[in-house]
Amino acid sequence: xxxxxxxxxxxxxxxPKKDPVRFLAFEAxxxxxxxxAYANLVLPPLLKKARAKGDFxxxxxxxxxxxxxxxxxxxxxxxxxxxxxxDRPLREVDPPVLDVLNMGVHQLLGTRIPxxxxxxxxxxxxxxxxxxxxxxxxxxxxxxxxxxxxxxxVEKVAPPYDQDAEDHLAVVHSHPRWIVSALWxxxxxxxxxxxxxxxxxxxxxxxxxxxxxxxxxTEELVKALGEDNSLPGRWSPYAVRMAxxxxxxxxxxxxxxxxxxxxxxxxxxxxxxAAAPVEGRDTRWLDGCAGPGGKAALLAALAAERGxxxxxxxxxxxxxxxxxxxxxxNPGPYQVITADGTRPPWLPGTFDRILMxxxxxxxxxxxxxxxxxxxxRAEDLEAFAPLQRxxxxxxxKAVRVGGVVGYATCSPHLAETRVVVEDVLKGRGGEPVExxxxxxxxxxxxxxxxxxxxxxxxxxxxxxxDAMYLALLRRTG
Numbered sequence: 001x002x003x004x005x006x007x008x009x010x011x012x013x014x015x016p017k018k019d020p021v022r023f024l025a026f027e028a029x030x031x032x033x034x035x036x037a038y039a040n041l042v043l044p045p046l047l048k049k050a051r052a053k054g055d056f057x058x059x060x061x062x063x064x065x066x067x068x069x070x071x072x073x074x075x076x077x078x079x080x081x082x083x084x085x086x087d088r089p090l091r092e093v094d095p096p097v098l099d100v101l102n103m104g105v106h107q108l109l110g111t112r113i114p115x116x117x118x119x120x121x122x123x124x125x126x127x128x129x130x131x132x133x134x135x136x137x138x139x140x141x142x143x144x145x146x147x148x149x150x151x152x153x154v155e156k157v158a159p160p161y162d163q164d165a166e167d168h169l170a171v172v173h174s175h176p177r178w179i180v181s182a183l184w185x186x187x188x189x190x191x192x193x194x195x196x197x198x199x200x201x202x203x204x205x206x207x208x209x210x211x212x213x214x215x216x217x218t219e220e221l222v223k224a225l226g227e228d229n230s231l232p233g234r235w236s237p238y239a240v241r242m243a244x245x246x247x248x249x250x251x252x253x254x255x256x257x258x259x260x261x262x263x264x265x266x267x268x269x270x271x272x273x274a275a276a277p278v279e280g281r282d283t284r285w286l287d288g289c290a291g292p293g294g295k296a297a298l299l300a301a302l303a304a305e306r307g308x309x310x311x312x313x314x315x316x317x318x319x320x321x322x323x324x325x326x327x328x329x330n331p332g333p334y335q336v337i338t339a340d341g342t343r344p345p346w347l348p349g350t351f352d353r354i355l356m357x358x359x360x361x362x363x364x365x366x367x368x369x370x371x372x373x374x375x376x377r378a379e380d381l382e383a384f385a386p387l388q389r390x391x392x393x394x395x396x397k398a399v400r401v402g403g404v405v406g407y408a409t410c411s412p413h414l415a416e417t418r419v420v421v422e423d424v425l426k427g428r429g430g431e432p433v434e435x436x437x438x439x440x441x442x443x444x445x446x447x448x449x450x451x452x453x454x455x456x457x458x459x460x461x462x463x464x465x466d467a468m469y470l471a472l473l474r475r476t477g
Contacts, residue, residue: 016127020055025067026129029099032072032371039068039371070106072370073202076174078102080157085144097134100126104142109150119143173198178378179363186412200461205367207242208233208264212301214331215258224251234464235447236267238298257328262294265458265465269408270295272443273355274302276472279402285310286351288341288395289358291319293326299355304332313339342390349400356395357408358388364410364467367460381415388416392424396433396475404438405473412457412467421455421471434477440470
């Protein structure tokens with residue numbers, strides 16, 4: 001007789017179940033990390049493919065979008081929380097594991113998904129993409145996260161404001177410390193203003209359309225969207241906001257390039273340049289850094305109404321093709337060329353109006369590209385500086401005496417805005433240029449809180465726009 005104890009039958013191996021929504025969100029996060037991709041470029045084709053396969057409906061797409069953008073926006077805060085829940089330095093956690101963890105933390109602390117569902121779905125995703133061993137690690141960490149809500153965790157992991165204000169704001173509002181410092185310097189003022197700005201950076205931006213004059217109207221866009229999904233622009237006469245989101249490319253006017261997607265701040269910059277007074281002739285306009293084409297398309301439409309010609313120049317060939325697509329069908333005369341604005345093919349004194357929307361850090365568009373805040377470094381601004389000054393210097397040579405140059409950036413950082421303009425006007429690092437400031441504020445009628453001038457800085461928390469900067473200069477000699 002065999003007295004050995006009977007072994008229990010082993011549990012059958014369960015194959016992990018693939019959740020298409022969370023798997024797609026994980027794919028997008030990995031592309032952002034591994035390829036330095038931007039979520040706003042990676043996510044749409046992934047969603048389109050999922051819809052085509054029948055895996056997704058509108059609610060699925062909305063959840064996947066929230067998981068990707070919410071995780072990226074709050075990455076700094078979530079990193080600090082995860083670090084408090086593990087017994088090793090955060091840098092030793094493999095990036096794919098950290099993506100699953102942070103996406104799980106977002107579901108627990110940043111959405112209304114029930115706790116048990118957020119944990120189980122995250123662990124199941126880990127089984128699919130990481131394996132059983134790492135899934136156990138994910139499970140252990142997320143169960144620790146459930147001990148507190150977001151406010152409770154922030155109180156535990158953020159240093160007190162009165163001990164280190166910048167580090168406190170960096171953790172609470174999920175921005176690198178150097179960006180908090182730079183934005184605070186540019187904004188000025190006390191704690192309330194910088195907190196409002198950082199909170200605005202973490203909000204989902206509205207989709208704003210532009211009706212290009214002479215080609216479309218705001219009334220056409222409102223009718224196409226329906227009254228329930230349309231709001232008037234706050235400041236731009238060409239703007240219509242999509243109240244409930246949706247796919248702008250489904251609109252006939254957008255497909256035909258008679259309208260487009262364009263932040264209201266970008267519209268205001270182009271319109272202000274077009275409205276600036278010039279002395280004498282006003283027939284030759286230049287967009288010297290035209291890609292991807294939003295401002296160029298609006299300028300071309302405004303120029304056509306006055307019988308003026310727009311030359312749109314872009315250094316990168318693939319971006320020049322985007323400009324051509326944006327300007328397609330414009331009734332007025334225009335030309336798109338591939339050219340470097342620091343080594344221009346045009347003669348000095350050729351143009352009456354010039355827009356130089358220079359390459360920059362993009363710190364003004366962190367709402368739209370939240371991954372940029374983790375990708376940029378303070379030293380990156382040093383690389384942009386010579387290019388920005390060179391482009392502005394050449395633009396002031398290319399405009400005729402009495403003509404106007406608009407220097408614009410999608411950044412509020414002082415090193416990319418007023419400091420650049422002042423250096424060029426004073427001849428620092430190059431030949432001095434004879435030009436004078438134009439007060440740009442009257443050229444944005446109805447827009448409040450524009451500061452002391454003569455230049456303009458728009459802000460997400462004050463204007464609902466990207467943080468666009470504009471300086472207008474008239475050549476005097």
